Amino acid sequence: MEYRRLGDSGLLVSGVGLGTNNFAGRLQDEAARAVLNEALELGVTFIDTADIYGRRSEEGLGTSENQLGRLLAGRRQNVILATKFGHPMSESVYERGASRGWIVRAAEASLRRLRTDYIDLYQIHVPDPQTPIAETLSALDDLVRAGKVRWIGHSNFAAWQMADADWSARTHHLSRPVSAQMHYNLLVREIEAEVIPACHRFGLGIIPYFPLESGFLTGKYRPAREVKGRLAESARAGEILTDANFQRLERLERFAVERKHTLLDLAFGWLLSQPIVGSVIASASTPDQVKANVAAAEWRLSPAEMYEVAGL
Secondary structure, three states, X not given: OOEEEOOOOOOEEEOEEEEOOOEOOOEXXXXXXXXXXXXXXXXXXXXXXXXXXXXXXXXXXXXXXXXXXXXXXXOHHHOEEEEEEOOOOOOOOOOOOOOHHHXXXXXXXXXXXXXXXXXXXXXXXXXXXXXXXXXXXXXXXXXXXXXXXXXEEEEOOOHHHHHHHHHHHHHOOOOOOOEEEEEOOOOOOHHHOOHHHHHHHHOOEEEEEOOOOOOHHXXXXXXXXXXXXXXXXXXXXXXXOOHHHHHHXXXXXXXXXXXXXXXXXXXXXXXXXXXXXXXXXXXXXXXXXXXXXXXXXXXXXXXXXXXXXXXX
Protein backbone atom coordinates (compact mmCIF):
# COMPACT_ATOMS: atom_id res chain seq x y z
CA MET A 1 0.00 0.00 0.00
CA GLU A 2 1.24 3.48 -0.88
CA TYR A 3 0.70 6.26 1.64
CA ARG A 4 0.40 9.81 0.35
CA ARG A 5 0.26 13.31 1.82
CA LEU A 6 -3.11 14.95 1.42
CA GLY A 7 -2.46 18.24 -0.32
CA ASP A 8 0.06 20.50 1.39
CA SER A 9 -0.87 19.11 4.82
CA GLY A 10 0.90 16.59 7.00
CA LEU A 11 -2.05 14.20 6.83
CA LEU A 12 -0.88 10.82 5.53
CA VAL A 13 -3.56 8.66 3.89
CA SER A 14 -3.58 5.30 2.15
CA GLY A 15 -3.73 5.55 -1.64
CA VAL A 16 -6.81 3.34 -1.59
CA GLY A 17 -9.53 4.38 0.83
CA LEU A 18 -12.67 2.59 1.94
CA GLY A 19 -15.99 4.31 1.34
CA THR A 20 -18.76 3.26 3.70
CA ASN A 21 -21.87 4.62 2.00
CA ASN A 22 -23.16 1.03 1.85
CA PHE A 23 -22.53 0.30 5.55
CA ALA A 24 -25.68 -0.19 7.65
CA GLY A 25 -27.68 -0.24 4.45
CA ARG A 26 -26.62 -2.99 2.08
CA LEU A 27 -24.09 -4.34 4.60
CA GLN A 28 -25.11 -5.41 8.06
CA ASP A 29 -22.57 -5.91 10.83
CA GLU A 30 -21.15 -9.29 9.81
CA ALA A 31 -20.64 -8.37 6.16
CA ALA A 32 -19.35 -4.87 7.00
CA ARG A 33 -16.91 -6.31 9.55
CA ALA A 34 -15.50 -8.69 6.93
CA VAL A 35 -14.98 -5.82 4.48
CA LEU A 36 -13.42 -3.56 7.11
CA ASN A 37 -11.13 -6.30 8.45
CA GLU A 38 -9.84 -7.08 4.97
CA ALA A 39 -9.22 -3.41 4.25
CA LEU A 40 -7.21 -2.91 7.44
CA GLU A 41 -5.28 -6.14 6.83
CA LEU A 42 -4.24 -4.86 3.38
CA GLY A 43 -3.07 -1.51 4.71
CA VAL A 44 -6.11 0.64 3.98
CA THR A 45 -6.11 3.31 6.66
CA PHE A 46 -8.33 6.00 5.15
CA ILE A 47 -11.99 5.33 6.01
CA ASP A 48 -14.59 7.75 4.65
CA THR A 49 -18.17 8.07 5.84
CA ALA A 50 -20.82 10.78 6.32
CA ASP A 51 -23.60 11.58 8.76
CA ILE A 52 -26.19 10.94 6.04
CA TYR A 53 -24.98 7.46 5.06
CA GLY A 54 -26.97 4.37 5.97
CA ARG A 55 -30.61 3.50 6.33
CA ARG A 56 -32.99 5.69 8.30
CA SER A 57 -33.73 4.32 11.76
CA GLU A 58 -35.91 5.46 14.65
CA GLU A 59 -33.04 7.73 15.66
CA GLY A 60 -32.86 9.22 12.18
CA LEU A 61 -29.85 9.03 9.89
CA GLY A 62 -26.27 8.33 10.91
CA THR A 63 -26.49 4.55 10.98
CA SER A 64 -23.35 4.10 8.88
CA GLU A 65 -21.37 6.11 11.44
CA ASN A 66 -22.97 4.08 14.22
CA GLN A 67 -21.99 0.80 12.63
CA LEU A 68 -18.48 1.99 11.85
CA GLY A 69 -18.02 3.15 15.43
CA ARG A 70 -18.96 -0.30 16.70
CA LEU A 71 -16.70 -2.11 14.25
CA LEU A 72 -13.68 0.09 14.97
CA ALA A 73 -13.85 -0.46 18.72
CA GLY A 74 -10.33 -1.06 20.01
CA ARG A 75 -8.59 -0.06 16.79
CA ARG A 76 -9.60 3.54 16.21
CA GLN A 77 -5.95 4.56 16.43
CA ASN A 78 -5.14 2.50 13.34
CA VAL A 79 -7.23 4.51 10.89
CA ILE A 80 -7.66 7.98 9.49
CA LEU A 81 -11.36 8.57 9.98
CA ALA A 82 -13.13 11.05 7.71
CA THR A 83 -16.75 12.07 7.86
CA LYS A 84 -18.94 14.78 6.35
CA PHE A 85 -21.81 17.09 7.23
CA GLY A 86 -24.18 19.38 5.35
CA HIS A 87 -26.92 17.28 3.78
CA PRO A 88 -30.34 17.41 5.48
CA MET A 89 -30.54 15.06 8.44
CA SER A 90 -34.26 15.63 9.01
CA GLU A 91 -37.12 17.78 7.78
CA SER A 92 -35.98 20.57 10.09
CA VAL A 93 -34.34 23.58 8.46
CA TYR A 94 -31.95 23.66 11.45
CA GLU A 95 -30.47 20.20 10.79
CA ARG A 96 -28.62 20.82 7.55
CA GLY A 97 -26.16 23.18 5.92
CA ALA A 98 -22.94 24.72 7.20
CA SER A 99 -24.00 27.30 9.77
CA ARG A 100 -22.14 27.55 13.07
CA GLY A 101 -25.15 26.23 14.99
CA TRP A 102 -25.50 23.12 12.88
CA ILE A 103 -21.78 22.38 12.54
CA VAL A 104 -21.34 22.20 16.31
CA ARG A 105 -24.36 19.91 16.70
CA ALA A 106 -23.44 17.77 13.71
CA ALA A 107 -19.86 17.28 14.87
CA GLU A 108 -20.90 16.29 18.40
CA ALA A 109 -23.43 13.82 16.98
CA SER A 110 -20.86 12.27 14.64
CA LEU A 111 -18.36 11.94 17.48
CA ARG A 112 -20.95 10.08 19.56
CA ARG A 113 -21.93 7.78 16.74
CA LEU A 114 -18.34 7.04 15.78
CA ARG A 115 -17.43 6.45 19.44
CA THR A 116 -14.37 8.63 19.21
CA ASP A 117 -13.19 11.90 20.70
CA TYR A 118 -11.75 13.28 17.44
CA ILE A 119 -12.39 13.23 13.69
CA ASP A 120 -9.29 13.18 11.51
CA LEU A 121 -10.85 14.87 8.48
CA TYR A 122 -14.15 16.75 8.79
CA GLN A 123 -15.60 17.74 5.42
CA ILE A 124 -18.35 20.05 4.19
CA HIS A 125 -20.39 17.61 2.11
CA VAL A 126 -21.96 20.20 -0.19
CA PRO A 127 -21.68 23.99 -0.46
CA ASP A 128 -24.18 25.98 1.60
CA PRO A 129 -25.11 29.14 -0.33
CA GLN A 130 -27.11 30.44 2.66
CA THR A 131 -24.12 30.65 5.01
CA PRO A 132 -21.04 32.89 4.62
CA ILE A 133 -17.97 30.69 4.20
CA ALA A 134 -16.18 32.69 6.90
CA GLU A 135 -18.81 31.57 9.43
CA THR A 136 -18.41 27.95 8.37
CA LEU A 137 -14.62 28.07 8.57
CA SER A 138 -14.71 29.85 11.92
CA ALA A 139 -16.87 27.09 13.42
CA LEU A 140 -14.59 24.41 11.96
CA ASP A 141 -11.53 26.24 13.27
CA ASP A 142 -13.04 26.18 16.76
CA LEU A 143 -13.42 22.41 16.47
CA VAL A 144 -9.80 22.10 15.40
CA ARG A 145 -8.59 24.25 18.29
CA ALA A 146 -10.72 22.19 20.69
CA GLY A 147 -9.03 18.99 19.46
CA LYS A 148 -12.26 17.49 18.16
CA VAL A 149 -11.16 17.74 14.52
CA ARG A 150 -7.64 17.39 13.14
CA TRP A 151 -8.02 18.64 9.54
CA ILE A 152 -10.87 20.07 7.48
CA GLY A 153 -11.89 19.64 3.87
CA HIS A 154 -14.77 20.15 1.49
CA SER A 155 -16.64 18.20 -1.16
CA ASN A 156 -18.30 19.17 -4.43
CA PHE A 157 -17.01 22.77 -4.35
CA ALA A 158 -16.59 24.73 -7.56
CA ALA A 159 -13.21 26.32 -8.21
CA TRP A 160 -14.44 29.79 -7.21
CA GLN A 161 -15.76 28.39 -3.93
CA MET A 162 -12.35 26.86 -3.24
CA ALA A 163 -10.76 30.24 -3.85
CA ASP A 164 -13.30 31.93 -1.59
CA ALA A 165 -12.67 29.40 1.21
CA ASP A 166 -8.90 29.70 0.96
CA TRP A 167 -8.99 33.51 0.92
CA SER A 168 -11.38 33.63 3.87
CA ALA A 169 -9.26 31.20 5.91
CA ARG A 170 -6.06 33.15 5.24
CA THR A 171 -7.66 36.54 5.85
CA HIS A 172 -9.24 35.53 9.15
CA HIS A 173 -6.32 33.30 10.24
CA LEU A 174 -8.47 30.18 10.34
CA SER A 175 -7.69 26.53 9.62
CA ARG A 176 -7.47 26.06 5.86
CA PRO A 177 -9.12 23.16 4.01
CA VAL A 178 -6.62 20.51 2.97
CA SER A 179 -8.77 18.38 0.70
CA ALA A 180 -11.42 18.38 -2.00
CA GLN A 181 -13.59 15.30 -2.39
CA MET A 182 -14.86 15.24 -5.96
CA HIS A 183 -16.65 13.03 -8.47
CA TYR A 184 -13.73 12.12 -10.73
CA ASN A 185 -12.89 9.12 -12.87
CA LEU A 186 -11.97 8.08 -16.41
CA LEU A 187 -15.44 9.06 -17.67
CA VAL A 188 -16.29 12.06 -15.47
CA ARG A 189 -13.50 14.58 -15.96
CA GLU A 190 -15.17 17.99 -15.78
CA ILE A 191 -13.04 19.01 -12.80
CA GLU A 192 -9.91 19.04 -14.95
CA ALA A 193 -10.76 22.43 -16.47
CA GLU A 194 -10.92 24.57 -13.32
CA VAL A 195 -11.11 22.52 -10.12
CA ILE A 196 -7.81 20.67 -10.47
CA PRO A 197 -5.86 23.88 -11.22
CA ALA A 198 -7.54 25.46 -8.19
CA CYS A 199 -6.52 22.50 -6.03
CA HIS A 200 -2.92 22.91 -7.17
CA ARG A 201 -3.06 26.64 -6.40
CA PHE A 202 -4.54 26.24 -2.92
CA GLY A 203 -2.68 23.13 -1.83
CA LEU A 204 -5.70 20.82 -1.77
CA GLY A 205 -5.42 17.08 -2.14
CA ILE A 206 -8.13 15.52 -4.30
CA ILE A 207 -10.13 12.58 -2.95
CA PRO A 208 -11.96 11.07 -5.95
CA TYR A 209 -15.25 9.33 -5.30
CA PHE A 210 -17.10 7.00 -7.70
CA PRO A 211 -13.77 5.93 -9.24
CA LEU A 212 -15.52 3.02 -10.97
CA GLU A 213 -18.64 4.98 -11.95
CA SER A 214 -21.02 2.55 -10.22
CA GLY A 215 -19.20 -0.45 -11.67
CA PHE A 216 -19.25 0.74 -15.29
CA LEU A 217 -15.47 1.06 -15.36
CA THR A 218 -14.98 -2.56 -14.34
CA GLY A 219 -16.29 -3.67 -17.74
CA LYS A 220 -19.11 -5.78 -16.35
CA TYR A 221 -21.73 -3.84 -18.30
CA ARG A 222 -21.91 -4.35 -22.04
CA PRO A 223 -24.21 -2.80 -24.68
CA ALA A 224 -25.98 -6.03 -25.55
CA ARG A 225 -26.61 -7.12 -21.96
CA GLU A 226 -29.47 -6.25 -19.69
CA VAL A 227 -28.19 -4.01 -16.93
CA LYS A 228 -29.02 -5.22 -13.44
CA GLY A 229 -28.02 -4.18 -9.94
CA ARG A 230 -27.24 -0.79 -8.45
CA LEU A 231 -26.43 0.91 -11.74
CA ALA A 232 -29.78 -0.09 -13.22
CA GLU A 233 -31.50 1.48 -10.21
CA SER A 234 -29.38 4.61 -10.29
CA ALA A 235 -30.85 7.93 -11.34
CA ARG A 236 -27.71 8.39 -13.46
CA ALA A 237 -28.11 5.13 -15.41
CA GLY A 238 -29.31 6.92 -18.53
CA GLU A 239 -26.39 9.32 -18.32
CA ILE A 240 -23.81 6.56 -17.91
CA LEU A 241 -25.12 3.84 -20.23
CA THR A 242 -24.72 5.74 -23.48
CA ASP A 243 -23.32 4.60 -26.82
CA ALA A 244 -20.50 7.13 -26.51
CA ASN A 245 -19.50 5.82 -23.08
CA PHE A 246 -19.57 2.21 -24.24
CA GLN A 247 -17.34 3.15 -27.18
CA ARG A 248 -14.94 4.91 -24.86
CA LEU A 249 -15.00 1.95 -22.50
CA GLU A 250 -13.93 -0.27 -25.39
CA ARG A 251 -10.98 2.00 -26.18
CA LEU A 252 -9.92 2.17 -22.54
CA GLU A 253 -10.13 -1.59 -22.16
CA ARG A 254 -8.03 -2.10 -25.27
CA PHE A 255 -5.42 0.29 -23.88
CA ALA A 256 -5.27 -1.64 -20.59
CA VAL A 257 -5.18 -5.12 -22.15
CA GLU A 258 -2.36 -4.12 -24.50
CA ARG A 259 -0.33 -3.43 -21.36
CA LYS A 260 -1.43 -6.64 -19.65
CA HIS A 261 -3.76 -4.85 -17.25
CA THR A 262 -7.49 -4.73 -16.62
CA LEU A 263 -9.98 -1.89 -16.76
CA LEU A 264 -10.04 -1.97 -12.95
CA ASP A 265 -6.27 -1.48 -12.89
CA LEU A 266 -6.60 1.45 -15.25
CA ALA A 267 -9.41 3.09 -13.27
CA PHE A 268 -7.36 3.15 -10.07
CA GLY A 269 -3.90 3.47 -11.61
CA TRP A 270 -4.84 6.46 -13.76
CA LEU A 271 -6.14 8.39 -10.76
CA LEU A 272 -3.19 7.52 -8.52
CA SER A 273 -0.71 8.44 -11.25
CA GLN A 274 -1.71 12.03 -10.53
CA PRO A 275 0.30 13.38 -7.56
CA ILE A 276 -2.52 15.70 -6.53
CA VAL A 277 -4.75 12.70 -5.76
CA GLY A 278 -4.50 11.70 -2.10
CA SER A 279 -6.74 8.67 -1.67
CA VAL A 280 -9.17 7.02 -4.07
CA ILE A 281 -12.23 5.97 -2.09
CA ALA A 282 -14.31 3.05 -3.24
CA SER A 283 -16.97 1.09 -1.45
CA ALA A 284 -16.89 -2.70 -1.38
CA SER A 285 -19.48 -5.34 -0.60
CA THR A 286 -17.10 -8.26 -0.07
CA PRO A 287 -13.50 -8.81 1.08
CA ASP A 288 -12.65 -9.97 -2.45
CA GLN A 289 -13.68 -6.58 -3.84
CA VAL A 290 -11.37 -4.89 -1.34
CA LYS A 291 -8.51 -7.15 -2.49
CA ALA A 292 -9.21 -6.37 -6.13
CA ASN A 293 -9.27 -2.61 -5.50
CA VAL A 294 -6.00 -2.66 -3.58
CA ALA A 295 -4.27 -4.81 -6.21
CA ALA A 296 -5.57 -2.58 -9.02
CA ALA A 297 -4.02 0.49 -7.41
CA GLU A 298 -0.45 -0.75 -7.95
CA TRP A 299 -0.21 0.38 -11.60
CA ARG A 300 1.40 3.76 -12.27
CA LEU A 301 1.10 5.10 -15.79
CA SER A 302 3.98 6.88 -17.50
CA PRO A 303 3.53 10.49 -18.66
CA ALA A 304 3.22 9.18 -22.23
CA GLU A 305 0.51 6.75 -21.18
CA MET A 306 -1.36 9.46 -19.28
CA TYR A 307 -1.27 11.61 -22.40
CA GLU A 308 -2.59 8.75 -24.52
CA VAL A 309 -5.45 8.02 -22.12
CA ALA A 310 -6.46 11.68 -22.26
CA GLY A 311 -7.16 11.29 -25.96
CA LEU A 312 -9.16 8.06 -25.76
